[in-house]
Amino acid sequence: MLSSLKMMWVFVGLLFLVPQFSTAQWSADPTVNLSIADGSAIQVLPLCVPTSDGGCYVGWFDLPETGEYYRVFIQRLSPSGEELLPHNGVLVSDHPSKTYLYDWEMIVDREDNAVLVFCDTREGDFRPFIYKIDSGGNLLWGPDGIALANNDKVFWGFPSLTEAANGDIVVVWPEGEVDTAIMMQRLSPDGDLLLGDGALQIGGQSAKNAYTPKVIPSDEDNVIVVWSPDYNYSAKRRITAQKFDPAGIPLWADQVDVMDRDAMVLGTFHSLLPDGEGGGFLAWTKTEDLKFTCQVQHLTSQGIELFPHNGLNAFPESDYQQIYPTLNHDPATGEIWLFSRSQNGSASACGLKGQKLTSEGIHLWGLAGREFLPVDDTLKFAPRSLLVPGSGAMVFQVTGYSQPVDEDILIGALVNDEGDFVWPEDFVVMSSILSDKSDLRVIMGSDGMGKTFWSDRRNGAGDIYGQNINLDGTLGGSPSTVFDLPTSSQVAMSVYPNPSNPGMTIRFDMGVSQAVSLNIYSVDGRLVRTLVDEVRSDGRHEEYWDGRGTDGLEVSAGVYFSRLEIGDFAETKHVALIK
DSSP states (O other), X not given: OOOHHHHHHHHHHHHHHGGGSOTTSOOSOTTTOEEEEOOSSEEEEEEEEEOTTSOEEEEEEEEXXXXXXXXXXXXXXXXXXXXXXXXTOEEEEOOOOSOSOSOOEEEEOTTSOEEEEEEEEEESEEEEEEEEEOTTOOBTTOTXXXXXXXXXXXXXXXXXXXXXXXXXXXXXXXXXXSSBEEEEEEEOTTOOBTTOTTOEEEEOOTTOBOEEEEEEXXXXXXXXXXXESXXXXXXXXXXXXXXXXXXXXXOSSSOEEEEOSSEEOTTOOOEEEEOSSSOEEEEEEEEETTEEEEEEXXXXXXXXXXXXXXXXXXXXXXXXXXXXXXXXXXXXXXXEEEEEEEEOTTSSSEEEEEEEEOTTOOBTTOTTXXXXXXXXXXXXXXXXXXXXTTTEEEEEEEEEEOSSSOEEEEEEEEEOTTSOBOSTTSSEEEEEEEXXXXXXXXXXXXXXXXXXXXXEOTTSSOEEEEEEEOTTSOOSSSOOSOOOOOOTTSOEEEEESSSBSSOEEEEEEESSOEEEEEEEEETTSOEEEEEEEEEEOSEEEEEEEOSBOTTSOBOOSEEEEXXXXXXXXXXXXXXXEOO
């Protein structure tokens, strides 16, 4: 067994190896992560879409150090995280814009081109423009993209787009200030405007602020569009849906009022996913008597609601409010996976819950759902999730403290069909640098690897970082397609909760009686605390670390190493304290 001094130099040696890993590939070290954009000023609001080879596109907004408005950039990554375009990406647009705060959207078409839409003020008013970029960073629809409409009106943000079955790109957006309409444009693969220079109004009415449109492909070459008919502070923020043919003609006899009582929570929007059969799944946060609930609906291609009108409550017996649902659909089973933030009435305490529903709306994880992170005083942002066909779902959470400074980390977990954690440590720390993290985006690659991207202020104003996670819970390297849990004769170590405040439990199982050493080290290799140094019997053991060093004093927040040695077996895990 290694002495503490020898162990210190082992860790120091490991740390010196870290710089040898290229920043141009996925990192196995949660203190490093992959730097996508680290310009001199601010990079924010990343988007990501997977490509057919297991790689992806990443787009973001960039504010030059001397600039007055944000520019748009794009990068393409290989499956291993190598940058295929110049570092800090290729400039898509440097036209003037009011702000980056209006959301934007990006998809990948069947030719593996990135198609993205955003609004800027190059023509005075706030108007939407669309670009198509190939794998070499070439702007296929010209250096200025394509204006989606030529109307003498004020445009607002939040455009949405999709690719129809025939390869056309369909875009929807809200237009106007007082009487806001929902507009639609359709483009051929060559960029021809198929609904005229002025686009086509498909929704909206007098004195109503129609907003938050989303579009998904339906059967044949049709699309389904969902929006809020009136998104005002004092209005009942409700949800309407309609199906349109390629000419923009409504196909359902009447719009479907998916929610026509109560209201969406102000500042939240609905999620929309295709069901693979011409219909779609919706999820949103509803408020009723100051109670927030997550509602789900399944619309068929005929516009029929398969769940109760006004939505099915995903957590009808939750003790807490539920907000920010993230939705996934398994086409093989028809089941729906949903994760959301739990919170108390003042949102001063937050947690993470999940639910799985059958295609008929049966709650498979009970009417209260499954709790994955307890409701406590750590701030938890809107979760993100990914379906892992045949294995369950990955869920990701930015969590930390906002006072006195933002100290967030990124964690991820894999849960199975029963709602149980798959990885021994439950949650894996994917980014352990304590910093302000925002705008988390996640995608599942065709290679079976989960990929995450976010805006991070670890170096100041804001950069774009990425981190992968493999099916076995490891970071970096090649994706793993098989994960086997340890047998009873093997050693298995897990740490929970991780991250934690103020302490954590370290669990390990042993097949035979052996000498055990369990130590906590700092990232610079210093021994912080010895928890076990003796012979232990076979079976399960748990040791609690209270976040204190050998001197009995609390250690500072940050990342540490938990090192377990049993006979010839040795395993090290990153653990994080947040305070």
